Amino acid sequence: MLKLQDVSRRFGGLQALSDVTITVPDGRVVGLIGPNGAGKTTLINVISGLDHPTSGTIHFDGMSIQKMPPHKVTRLGIARTYQNIHLFGEMTTRENLMVAQHKRGTSSILSSIFYTPAFRRETHQFEAEADALLDQFRLQDVAEAPAESLPYGDQRRLEMARAFATEPRLLLLDEPTAGMNPTETRALGDQILMLMQSHHDLSVLVIEHDMSLIHQVCDEVYVLNFGKIIAHGTPAEIRDNPIVVEAYLGKEDSELI
Numbered sequence: 324m325l326k327l328q329d330v331s332r333r334f335g336g337l338q339a340l341s342d343v344t345i346t347v348p349d350g351r352v353v354g355l356i357g358p359n360g361a362g363k364t365t366l367i368n369v370i371s372g373l374d375h376p377t378s379g380t381i382h383f384d385g386m387s388i389q390k391m392p393p394h395k396v397t398r399l400g401i402a403r404t405y406q407n408i409h410l411f412g413e414m415t416t417r418e419n420l421m422v423a424q425h426k427r428g429t430s431s432i433l434s435s436i437f438y439t440p441a442f443r444r445e446t447h448q449f450e451a452e453a454d455a456l457l458d459q460f461r462l463q464d465v466a467e468a469p470a471e472s473l474p475y476g477d478q479r480r481l482e483m484a485r486a487f488a489t490e491p492r493l494l495l496l497d498e499p500t501a502g503m504n505p506t507e508t509r510a511l512g513d514q515i516l517m518l519m520q521s522h523h524d525l526s527v528l529v530i531e532h533d534m535s536l537i538h539q540v541c542d543e544v545y546v547l548n549f550g551k552i553i554a555h556g557t558p559a560e561i562r563d564n565p566i567v568v569e570a571y572l573g574k575e576d577s578e579l580i
C-alpha cells in the first residue's frame with residue numbers, strides 16, 4: 324500500500340503540492356485527475372524518487388521512501404511511465420524490455436564476462452519473461468523492430484510493458500492515453516484491467532485527462548487543483564461533484580465529461 328501524508332512541494336515561490344494526503348490500497352486502480360498545471364506530474368515524481376517533497380511523508384508497505392533515489396524506489400517495486408515517451412529508440416522492442424528486466428538482475432559484471440552458468444540461467448529466464456510480456460502486451464509482431472519505428476499506440480504499450488518488466492507492485496502511469504484515439508484508449512484500459520486480473524497484489528495510480536479511461540478502470544479518484552486535493556470518491560461521485568466541475572469549468576481547456 325502507498326500512503327502519502329501531508330506531502331508538499333514548493334518550487335521557489337510556487338506551491339506545486341500542498342498537504343496532499345492520498346492512499347493507494349493493494350489491488351486497486353486509483354485515478355488522479357486535475358486541470359493542467361495542477362501538480363499531477365510533480366506528485367508522481369515525488370513518489371518515484373525523481374523529486375522529493377519539501378515536507379510530508381511517503382510510505383510504501385510501511386517503509387519511508389520520500390528521500391530515496393529512483394533506483395531504490397524501483398527496487399522496492401514501484402515502476403512508472405512518462406507523459407512523453409521515454410523509450411530507447413534504436414533498440415528493438417524486445418531489447419527495451421530486457422534492459423528493464425536487468426534492473427532486477429543479480430548477476431555481477433564478472434559473471435557476464437565469464438558467461439557463468441548463473442548468468443546464463445538468468446538470461447534465459449529474462450528471455451522467457453520477455454516473450455511472455457510481448458505476448459501479454461500484444462507486441463510479438465514488432466518484437467524485433469526498433470522502438471522508434473513503432474506506431475504511436477504500440478510505443479505507449481511498450482512503455483507500459485517495460486515498466487511492468489521490473490515486476491512492480493505499484494505502477495504509476497502518467498497520462499498513458501495521451502495522443503491515442505478512443506479505440507486505442509479503450510484497448511489500453513482493457514490492458515490495465517487484464518493486468519489487475521492476473522496480478523492480484525498489483526496497484527495502479529493513473530494520471531489521466533480522458534474520463535472514459537477513468538470510468539473504465541478506476542475504483543476511486545482523487546482530484547488535484549492548484550496543488551491541493553479538492554475531492555475524492557468513485558468516478559461517478561467525482562463526475563457529479565460540483566466543486567470538481569467548477570475547477571474544470573474555470574479553465575478554458577475543460578475536458579471533464
Ligand SMILES: Nc1ncnc2c1ncn2[C@@H]1O[C@H](COP(=O)(O)OP(=O)(O)OP(=O)(O)O)[C@@H](O)[C@H]1O
Binds near residue numbers: 334337
Ligand atoms: N522543476 C520545476 N521547477 C519549477 N516549477 C515547476 C517544476 N516542475 C513543475 N513546476 C510547476 O509546478 C506546477 C505543477 O506542474 P505539474 O507538471 O506537476 O502539473 P500537471 O498537473 O502534471 O500538469 P499537466 O496536466 O499540464 O501535465 C506548474 O505550475 C509547473 O509549472
